[in-house]
Amino acid sequence: MKRTARRILLDLDGTRATATLYDEFAPKTCEAAWNILPVTGRAIHANWSGREIMLHLEGEKVLRLPQEMKVRSNFVTEGDITYFYRASQMSRGKQLAYSAQFQRELSEFAIFYGSPAGEGLSAYDPARTPYKEGVHVLNKFATLDRPIPEEFRLKCETLRREGLKPLTVSRYSEG
Amino acid sequence: MLATRLNLRLGGADAVVELAERDAPKTSKLLLSLLPVEERARHAMESGREVYVVLGESVDIPEENQTIYQTVGDVLMYYKPSVFIEPGWPEYANEKPVLSWVYERDTAIMGTYGPLATNVVGKIARGLDKLQAEAPRMRREGFGTMKLSRL
Numbered sequence: 001m002k003r004t005a006r007r008i009l010l011d012l013d014g015t016r017a018t019a020t021l022y023d024e025f026a027p028k029t030c031e032a033a034w035n036i037l038p039v040t041g042r043a044i045h046a047n048w049s050g051r052e053i054m055l056h057l058e059g060e061k062v063l064r065l066p067q068e069m070k071v072r073s074n075f076v077t078e079g080d081i082t083y084f085y086r087a088s089q090m091s092r093g094k095q096l097a098y099s100a101q102f103q104r105e106l107s108e109f110a111i112f113y114g115s116p117a118g119e120g121l122s123a124y125d126p127a128r129t130p131y132k133e134g135v136h137v138l139n140k141f142a143t144l145d146r147p148i149p150e151e152f153r154l155k156c157e158t159l160r161r162e163g164l165k166p167l168t169v170s171r172y173s174e175g
Numbered sequence: 176m177l178a179t180r181l182n183l184r185l186g187g188a189d190a191v192v193e194l195a196e197r198d199a200p201k202t203s204k205l206l207l208s209l210l211p212v213e214e215r216a217r218h219a220m221e222s223g224r225e226v227y228v229v230l231g232e233s234v235d236i237p238e239e240n241q242t243i244y245q246t247v248g249d250v251l252m253y254y255k256p257s258v259f260i261e262p263g264w265p266e267y268a269n270e271k272p273v274l275s276w277v278y279e280r281d282t283a284i285m286g287t288y289g290p291l292a293t294n295v296v297g298k299i300a301r302g303l304d305k306l307q308a309e310a311p312r313m314r315r316e317g318f319g320t321m322k323l324s325r326l
């Protein structure tokens with residue numbers, strides 16, 4: 001797939017990685033994401049989806065986008081960055097790890113920094129699947145540039161032990 | 176017979192665990208032999224609302240009172256795939272014995288290819304609400320120590 005040159009910079013508590021947008025694969029999501037940059041927040045580690053950190057979009061940065069692609073098994077893999085949306089009252093159990101805002105409506109960027117990532121372990125794994133057609137929106141819109149900096153991956157991993165860390169996603173251009 | 180009761184502490188939260196000695200006698204005996212267990216608590220990245228500690232490599236968990244349908248308050252012992260524990264774990268160690276518990280409904284313990292059978296060795300009988308607040312708090316602020324000891 002031919003990619004455009006639009007790239008983004010992820011700064012996680014001072015550790016950086018870049019990513020390239022999937023403009024031809026997800027043009028609407030890429031454009032919407034690009035238009036709200038820069039976005040800053042506190043990233044949290046995933047519970048279900050393996051080596052993934054999430055950045056919740058807040059206030060005027062909240063995106064409510066339509067599904068832009070077909071989601072299949074093993075849709076997400078290491079390095080992918082997705083946009084995820086879940087309307088209010090669609091989750092189960094208490095969501096105490098999140099602020100009150102995200103117990104209702106969840107609009108986020110998800111960064112899959114290592115393996116295992118996303119749904120890639122089993123095609124028959126409903127418990128971990130973050131996506132339900134018609135209920136959630138899951139659009140893959142970027143991928144981390146290779147090689148993924150080891151320092152960045154390890155910093156992502158520290159969120160499991162040390163809790164939330166600041167993450168800024170911004171437009172990136174070399175030079 | 177009254178169930179043996181244990182104290183489960185996560186950070187500043189205390190709860191009471193009742194051992195399933197009738198349904199899981201060998202696992203209960205094993206767990207009692209390991210007490211007190213005090214290790215760094217970790218949060219699952221693949222199974223939902225589960226907190227666990229890694230036990231020593233010599234711990235040999237028998238298959239007993241197993242289920243893939245874990246539920247809120249279950250205290251579990253099983254082998255967790257190393258890939259869910261640390262990124263750079265030695266390749267020869269495919270799995271590690273763990274002691275864990277489930278604090279919310281949207282949880283299913285996962286192996287590398289799907290649901291994983293786990294020994295149910297006990298039930299959180301009191302204080303679950305405190306753990307349900309403490310685990311997410313630690314998820315936001317950083318994980319500390321979990322201790323399981325005799326009451």
